[in-house]
Amino acid sequence: MAQVANKVAEAERRERETRQQLDSPAIDRGPYDGDLEDLAEQWVARHAEWRRVADLMDAQGWPVYSPERDVKGSAWARERDTQRAGALARRAAWQRERQGARDELKAQVWLSADVSRRLRAIASRTGLEPEQVLAQLADRVHMDDDGALAVDAFTPR
Incomplete structure (x- = not known):
């Protein structure tokens, strides 16, 4: 219970400090400072969550927090894990697409x-776009032993 109380106090202090930084002139901020608005929102959310945990422990009479017994917190954790897994899958797909590109x-x-x-004229006779004809042409190019490029006769499709 004391650890949770310390976390509530820390989150409250950090929330207050971040809000003060937001209200201070931008000249006081360093070039490597992160997005203070995002950080402030994170501390507001952390503060609210720690207060929820403290209130739950107090209402239930728990001397120790148990995530298994915290139905709401466990549901939120599963939801965050699902969102994180989805984001990681989207990122992996994007990276595979970029590799192909x-x-x-x-x-x-x-x-x-x-x-x-x-x-x-060739493109119009075959019903293709000129870029498609060039792509098919490039696909069939080969290099001879003497370094000359050659394309065997073919019909664009």
């Missing part, structure tokens, strides 16, 4: 008017 190449190609007209 790193392996891809986006190129902007400037072609002469004559080559551009021929490419557009």
Whole structure:
């Protein structure tokens, strides 16, 4: 019970200090200070949670806090774990997508008017976009032993 009371007091003190920092001029803040508004919100939430735990322990007559008996706190913890797992899964998917994007190449190609007209004509006959024809062409390029690039005859699809 004493530890919970200390946590309530600490959260209250930190909440007050963070609010004072928010009210102080920005010149007093260092370049590496975090987002004070976010920090203030975190301390408000921590203070409220520690007060809830203290009130629960007092109302239930618990000498020691037991998360297993704290139905509301346990539900919130499970919800946070679920949210965290979802966020981690989304982050992992994003990283896999970024890795795939790193392996891809986006190129902007400037072609002469004559080559551009021929490419557009080929694309229109095949029903493809010019970029799709170029992608298929690049997909079939190979390098000879002497370093020359070559493409075997193919029909764009």
